[in-house]
Amino acid sequence: MFQNLSDKLQDVFKKLKGKGKLTEADIKEAMREVRIALLEADVNFQVVKDFVNKVREKSVGSEILESLTPGQHVIKIVRDELQALMGGIKSDIVLAKSPSTIMLVGLQGAGKTTMAAKLALKYKNRKPLLVAADIYRPAAIKQLEVLGQQLGAEVFKLGDKVSPVDICKAGLEHAKKNGFDLVIFDTAGRLHIDEQLMEELEGIKKSANPDEVLLVVDAMTGQDAVNVAKSFNERLDITGVILTKFDGDTRGGAALSIKAVTGKPIKLVGKGEKIEDLDVFHPDRMASRILG
Numbered sequence: 001m002f003q004n005l006s007d008k009l010q011d012v013f014k015k016l017k018g019k020g021k022l023t024e025a026d027i028k029e030a031m032r033e034v035r036i037a038l039l040e041a042d043v044n045f046q047v048v049k050d051f052v053n054k055v056r057e058k059s060v061g062s063e064i065l066e067s068l069t070p071g072q073h074v075i076k077i078v079r080d081e082l083q084a085l086m087g088g089i090k091s092d093i094v095l096a097k098s099p100s101t102i103m104l105v106g107l108q109g110a111g112k113t114t115m116a117a118k119l120a121l122k123y124k125n126r127k128p129l130l131v132a133a134d135i136y137r138p139a140a141i142k143q144l145e146v147l148g149q150q151l152g153a154e155v156f157k158l159g160d161k162v163s164p165v166d167i168c169k170a171g172l173e174h175a176k177k178n179g180f181d182l183v184i185f186d187t188a189g190r191l192h193i194d195e196q197l198m199e200e201l202e203g204i205k206k207s208a209n210p211d212e213v214l215l216v217v218d219a220m221t222g223q224d225a226v227n228v229a230k231s232f233n234e235r236l237d238i239t240g241v242i243l244t245k246f247d248g249d250t251r252g253g254a255a256l257s258i259k260a261v262t263g264k265p266i267k268l269v270g271k272g273e274k275i276e277d278l279d280v281f282h283p284d285r286m287a288s289r290i291l292g
């Protein structure tokens with residue numbers, strides 16, 4: 001993950017550290033290289049532009065250029081700005097109500113159903129109920145049942161003939177009556193965003209009023225993931241993003257762009273197909289990892 005970006009940035013910084021004293025021209029050249037490295041990592045164009053401008057402004061002050069270790073200072077500025085770009089500090093899942101509710105949304109294949117099970121496992125002590133509201137993808141309900149069985153969580157389903165809004169309503173009622181303290185709605189996706197899907201998701205959100213509306217996106221899809229996040233956020237005012245397939249060879253574009261483009265934080269990452277493969281997203285650790 002991030003290997004190419006990491007290698008490129010380390011090359012830039014090796015040159016800076018080797019110089020001792022730095023001039024504005026050195027910073028300019030280094031920022032040109034940082035810019036290319038970020039663009040090659042598929043980071044959003046505007047995000048790269050703003051990022052490089054910020055780092056350049058902070059780096060050219062006399063305090064930095066005349067310090068004994070200007071290279072180290074510039075690296076620290078890049079590190080801090082990368083962390084800020086990814087949200088600064090980690091963003092927790094907020095489960096305020098009883099029962100609490102999490103609505104998972106996203107395109108087909110992003111990893112929603114798998115994530116529903118991962119969340120149920122993470123919050124096992126809250127007696128989670130998984131609600132099967134993806135009635136369009138063949139086998140989605142069955143897939144959720146298999147996962148539910150594997151982790152010992154109940155799955156609420158009404159088949160594929162009842163509307164997803166009604167399934168979610170009934171699921172929430174079932175949870176209230178039977179002492180479940182967390183309800184996770186696994187909603188439908190499509191291969192592409194369409195109006196009918198958005199209307200359905202808006203309907204579920206309106207009726208269930210979830211604590212969290214989390215968009216699940218595939219980190220491997222780079223700027224497509226960012227565009228998907230932008231569209232879903234505009235319609236659903238999501239509360240956060242979950243990046244899946246973080247175990248793959250992602251270049252980093254989605255992780256580095258989503259917060260800046262949507263204003264919504266990445267809260268969790270999926271890093272494998274197994275239900276244990278779930279991590280909290282830590283912007284500070286991620287920035288350190290990128291800088292090696």
Ligand code: GDP
Nearest residue numbers: 108109110111112113114244245270271272273
């Ligand atoms: P949905 O259509 O959004 O519900 O997606 P699924 O949960 O069915 O996931 C689609 C595929 O991605 C499945 O083969 C999952 O096993 C796989 N998958 C989901 N999350 C991850 C992940 O974090 N890493 C990897 N490598 N594969 C994942």
